[in-house]
Amino acid sequence: MPVWGYTINNNNQIDFDLKDLKIFDRLSCSEPSIKLCIGCGTCAGVCSTGNYTQFSLRKIISLISRGEIYNLSEELSKCMLCGKCSLVCPRGINTRNLITNARLVLKELQIEVD
Amino acid sequence: MKFDLFVIPFLIGFNFLLLYLITKFTLWILSLTSEEKIKLRKHIFSFSLFKSLREINQEVLLHRKIFKSNLLLGYMHMSLALGWFLLILIGNLQVKFFSPYPFNPPYYPIFLKFFEPNPPSYPFDKGFNFIMDLSLLLVLSGVFLAWIKRYKSSLFGIKKPTIHTRGDKFAIITLWFIFPIRLLAESLSASIYNNGSFLTGTMGHILGSFLPAGIFLYAAWWAYSLVLGSFFLALPFSRYLHIPVEPLLIILRNAGIKAKKEINTFAQLEINACSRCGICIDACPLSSTNNTKDIQPTYFLRNVRYGIQDSNVINNCLMCGRCNTFCPVGIDSTEIRLAKRIEQNRNTSSNYDFIPINKPAKTEVLYFAGCMTHLTPSIKKSMTKILDASNISWGFLDKEGSICCGRPLLLAGQLESARALIDKNASIINSSGSKILVTSCPICYKAFKEEYKLDIEVLHHSQFILRLIEEKKIFVNKSVQSYVYHDPCELGRNSGIYSEPRKIINHSAHLINSALEKEKSLCCGGSIGNILLTSAQKMQIASEVFHEIDSEKADALITGCPLCKRTFSSVTEKPVLDIAQLVASNLIKTLGAETKGISKKKTDIEVYSRTL
Numbered sequence: 001m002p003v004w005g006y007t008i009n010n011n012n013q014i015d016f017d018l019k020d021l022k023i024f025d026r027l028s029c030s031e032p033s034i035k036l037c038i039g040c041g042t043c044a045g046v047c048s049t050g051n052y053t054q055f056s057l058r059k060i061i062s063l064i065s066r067g068e069i070y071n072l073s074e075e076l077s078k079c080m081l082c083g084k085c086s087l088v089c090p091r092g093i094n095t096r097n098l099i100t101n102a103r104l105v106l107k108e109l110q111i112e113v114d
Numbered sequence: 115m116k117f118d119l120f121v122i123p124f125l126i127g128f129n130f131l132l133l134y135l136i137t138k139f140t141l142w143i144l145s146l147t148s149e150e151k152i153k154l155r156k157h158i159f160s161f162s163l164f165k166s167l168r169e170i171n172q173e174v175l176l177h178r179k180i181f182k183s184n185l186l187l188g189y190m191h192m193s194l195a196l197g198w199f200l201l202i203l204i205g206n207l208q209v210k211f212f213s214p215y216p217f218n219p220p221y222y223p224i225f226l227k228f229f230e231p232n233p234p235s236y237p238f239d240k241g242f243n244f245i246m247d248l249s250l251l252l253v254l255s256g257v258f259l260a261w262i263k264r265y266k267s268s269l270f271g272i273k274k275p276t277i278h279t280r281g282d283k284f285a286i287i288t289l290w291f292i293f294p295i296r297l298l299a300e301s302l303s304a305s306i307y308n309n310g311s312f313l314t315g316t317m318g319h320i321l322g323s324f325l326p327a328g329i330f331l332y333a334a335w336w337a338y339s340l341v342l343g344s345f346f347l348a349l350p351f352s353r354y355l356h357i358p359v360e361p362l363l364i365i366l367r368n369a370g371i372k373a374k375k376e377i378n379t380f381a382q383l384e385i386n387a388c389s390r391c392g393i394c395i396d397a398c399p400l401s402s403t404n405n406t407k408d409i410q411p412t413y414f415l416r417n418v419r420y421g422i423q424d425s426n427v428i429n430n431c432l433m434c435g436r437c438n439t440f441c442p443v444g445i446d447s448t449e450i451r452l453a454k455r456i457e458q459n460r461n462t463s464s465n466y467d468f469i470p471i472n473k474p475a476k477t478e479v480l481y482f483a484g485c486m487t488h489l490t491p492s493i494k495k496s497m498t499k500i501l502d503a504s505n506i507s508w509g510f511l512d513k514e515g516s517i518c519c520g521r522p523l524l525l526a527g528q529l530e531s532a533r534a535l536i537d538k539n540a541s542i543i544n545s546s547g548s549k550i551l552v553t554s555c556p557i558c559y560k561a562f563k564e565e566y567k568l569d570i571e572v573l574h575h576s577q578f579i580l581r582l583i584e585e586k587k588i589f590v591n592k593s594v595q596s597y598v599y600h601d602p603c604e605l606g607r608n609s610g611i612y613s614e615p616r617k618i619i620n621h622s623a624h625l626i627n628s629a630l631e632k633e634k635s636l637c638c639g640g641s642i643g644n645i646l647l648t649s650a651q652k653m654q655i656a657s658e659v660f661h662e663i664d665s666e667k668a669d670a671l672i673t674g675c676p677l678c679k680r681t682f683s684s685v686t687e688k689p690v691l692d693i694a695q696l697v698a699s700n701l702i703k704t705l706g707a708e709t710k711g712i713s714k715k716k717t718d719i720e721v722y723s724r725t726l
Contacts, residue, residue, distance in 0.1 A: 033648065048485055051515035053468045077464040080518035080535060081526055082485040083642050087680060092649030100526060100645060103462060 127346030193256030433643025455527025484555030640681030
């Protein structure tokens with residue numbers, strides 16, 4: 001309970017039983033630039049959707065690369081694909097293709113893990 | 115009725131083609147929606163049909179558009195089309211003049227010199243023979259050029275010709291040999307009977323001097339019938355289907371029928387009307403700057419026509435529409451590509467419930483910056499300055515954060531998601547009750563204009579600023595600097611706004627013309643239409659395009675699109691400015707609220723601004 005503005009973080013350890021790198025592997029084939037992400041968060045900073053929600057591409061990429069893909073398709077469906085993130089990315093990640101492909105891959109794998 | 119066995123190959127080809135075309139055309143016309151059928155009927159039974167006939171004459175026979183792009187290429191197409199048309203027309207007329215029967219089999223005029231090698235004299239016989247020879251010469255000159263073009267296409271202004279399929283190559287080869295063999299057969303006939311006009315007669319004399327014409331005669335006519343028959347058999351499955359389809363396409367286009375985000379009948383016609391001439395390959399910015407030469411409309415439409423699914427070909431396109439400007443058939447391949455993208459993404463939907471619907475305050479002008487403008491704050495600030503100076507009541511629609519207009523989603527083929535955003539935005543904009551919606555982003559402008567059904571007038575900021583200047587709501591200095599203007603694809607080619615930004619530049623500075631302007635302008639590479647290009651590729655395109663349009667004399671490059679501005683800025687040291695920035699920096703400030711109503715002062719400043 002954030003009584004003094006502090007809270008206890010959720011457990012960030014990776015559970016290898018739940019870790020599913022299938023999406024990351026497929027995505028790194030269709031959009032290899034995903035591997036370039038340094039997690040700087042500029043994308044999340046300019047994001048139009050992030051202005052209204054907790055949506056963050058930085059978070060999504062790090063979740064995908066850690067194999068934690070719960071709620072991902074719901075989260076990705078908030079993206080407006082406007083492309084601001086791709087313009088500001090210091091690593092030149094093709095974010096629009098990344099998001100489009102992530103949605104495709106998720107659908108292919110039919111991952112609806114809650 | 116005259117008959118010989120050798121006409122059978124021709125008859126097979128001819129009848130097959132006729133049946134195929136009748137079935138195909140009937141199916142196409144039947145598959146039009148009832149609304150489109152009414153449009154077509156109205157068009158056919160009105161004077162506007164003459165407009166279509168004129169266009170058919172200009173484009174299908176004379177090939178005016180190809181003449182405009184390259185003289186030699188135009189002549190080649192014109193000579194083949196017009197020459198062949200004349201051969202058919204005059205040949206049939208000629209038969210009418212001396213045949214005792216009112217109707218003759220279709221092969222009769224074609225093989226006339228075989229069936230009637232030495233006809234009794236009939237009215238205008240010399241004239242007919244002369245015109246027939248002249249038409250044949252015209253076609254042969256075209257065939258000769260076509261041969262040369264295969265080996266040296268650069269002479270015809272084509273840097274990169276289309277790589278054809280085997281079927282197309284077969285059709286091309288049969289076409290190459292139809293007329294030389296016709297010349298041979300007719301010359302041999304002329305040589306035996308010692309007649310023929312200037313071409314067949316002379317050729318006959320020459321051939322007769324060293325060839326036993328009688329032996330080769332029959333074989334030559336067989337060969338003629340065979341190649342003609344094979345060409346007709348190959349035509350429906352090859353690029354040459356464009357010959358019969360193009361006239362129908364022109365009529366439907368003039369009737370006001372369009373392709374609408376799906377592969378409808380009109381799109382089908384466009385797909386079949388593509389002649390795969392390859393003019394679009396050279397027109398494509400991806401081919402000239404990025405060396406991508408396999409995704410252009412010629413290949414894309416071929417894939418669609420033969421049902422080949424290749425998502426790279428569909429998606430690797432800037433959607434700048436430059437190919438459509440150059441297409442001699444006038445195919446809007448961008449629309450078909452969009453339809454294919456939508457087809458690909460049919461089952462993706464999004465959830466934008468999080469977007470708050472806040473009713474904006476009622477103001478005269480509503481300003482929508484757009485996502486890209488939020489990334490180029492200088493434009494936003496300039497627009498704020500201009501709007502404040504104009505003394506108009508205005509509201510900043512997306513000041514607190516932009517909502518995308520939906521066009522990026524649409525261009526990616528996600529129609530449903532785009533619709534969801536469009537509905538959200540439209541309800542916000544319509545609830546404002548404002549009169550004018552101004553946007554700084556041509557992408558948003560095009561979306562507002564075409565996808566939204568808005569009750570208020572939509573203007574791009576270049577149109578709006580020009581209106582402010584012309585209505586004397588703002589005043590600008592004319593500086594001594596010179597600028598080159600780059601036409602953004604979405605503003606210029608895709609929305610038809612060319613003159614307004616130029617007028618603004620002329621009001622406040624000196625405009626330098628560039629060779630690649632207006633509809634010939636190149637895409638900066640930053641287009642949101644292409645999701646496959648890596649940022650390195652985009653930069654490469656941007657830098658090459660910048661060097662193409664840049665001029666030594668220019669102090670800066672001016673554009674009307676925040677995305678173009680951003681893309682070019684990253685490849686050059688030279689300033690890249692938006693129209694709004696130019697105006698804002700040349701604004702005469704004294705005309706604020708304090709001078710309003712003081713007419714004398716106002717006129718002084720007008721005189722001052724004119725003398726500058």
